[in-house]
Amino acid sequence: MTTVPFLRPIAHRGLHDKTSGVIENSASAFEAAIARGFGIECDLQLSADGEAVVFHDPVLDRLVGQTGAMRDVTAAEICAMPLLGSATHDCPQTFLAFLNQIAGRAPLVVELKHQADPEETQRLAARVAECIAGYNGDLVIKSFDPKMLIAVRKARYSGPLGIITYGYDRPDWYGDMPASQRFVLRHLLHYPVSRFTFISCERTALPLPAIRLFRALGQKVMSWTIKSPAEATNARHHADQIVFEGFDPDL
Template sequence: MRIPENSFLRTTPIAHRGLHDIKKGIPENSYAAYQAAIDKNYAIEMDVRFSKDGKLVVFHDDTLDRTTEAKGPAISKTRNELLELHLQGTQQKIPVFEEFLEFVGGKAPLLIELKNVPERKDLVRATLAALKNYKGEFALQSFQPKYVYQMKKQAPQILRGQLATIPLKEESMPAVQKWALKNMPFHFLTKPDFISFNIANLPFSKARRKNALLLGWTARTEEEYLRVKPMIDNVIFEYITPEKL
């Protein structure tokens, strides 16, 4: 296994989209959420995707509807248009990826999820270019096995992970995609260093793979975390204080 014993992937609980709490005016994937995670010595899980003009921004959803005042696909707007929006009714703005890296500056480890962007083929290459001179600790992950394979080929020295889940029957996606999300059939090609699996589906025999850590996402209550804690190597969490449990 390539992951060192002192890696954050083993030792440090990971705050999902930063240590956010909208009841306190701290929206997800915002500078306020990242600063809160830094202050508590957590690692930060966050998301990167393209804007319409090919700039990297930190934003989770495929659409803008849930977390901004705008509507429609996130990729339908340029970086400057995205920067005009507000997150969840606050004054917080969508971060530009390079500026986010400068903001964190190695003060917290990063678990960077590359969002599937069918409109563009170069997300992995662009992300790696932005990270080229970054000095902090980080790892990459994605639901898209093609991206994980590209990580392996383009930057084999960087720790990489496969996100996975067992989709609900009512979820609208092709059956073969649901099967792949659950069974991770390309593991032998992508050879991820860790698996990030939906804790709602654990225990699941295929989630634990040889030579790979198992992370669990996303624990939102103490009960969820305590149930899954014996099954996983580290947790991605919201709204709880894992080290006290």
């Protein structure tokens, strides 16, 4: 199963195009990816009532135009909020509804977003494992957070697990993260406990020694987020597949 999502380019948050009213992580974006034969990447956040919801941001404003945080609204509430700019009035979906929509028609790369509260990390991991227990399609899980990978394994998920990484050289991304923690994450020193089985690496960090080492040892590497044919050409020298948006990698 690990190799399946690497066979075709992976549409970042679905094959979305805001100018055409197809919004990221929407049912329309996922159908567009399926129609073109691409893999699908999606993001999961935890709702107030412990549901896994397909939604990228921890807050509501950018995607649905509401104030507040995902963790403070129920799944029913967020799934009734239309995504801004959606031509078809798509709303966010629960993870279970998303799995029912896809129904094995495309390989899935499912990102579990970092949760600030350790208990919420466990709850999201447990709910995701529960949802996929009966799913028959090709699916892998990934996260920036090694603790999330550990939690998913604890929840009895036995499939492929990916660590998402970059150079940890972007203060606008890592915030107030201590230098020691950034060092561990940059060099994948958590491997003895996280036991990831593939890597999802930001394109400019592909030359990092740890990435090259794990790939030389046989682990698959996908690269994000590729936004042009030139970036795709460069990434494919160091990665096995691309996570793309904004262009058609088949053309």
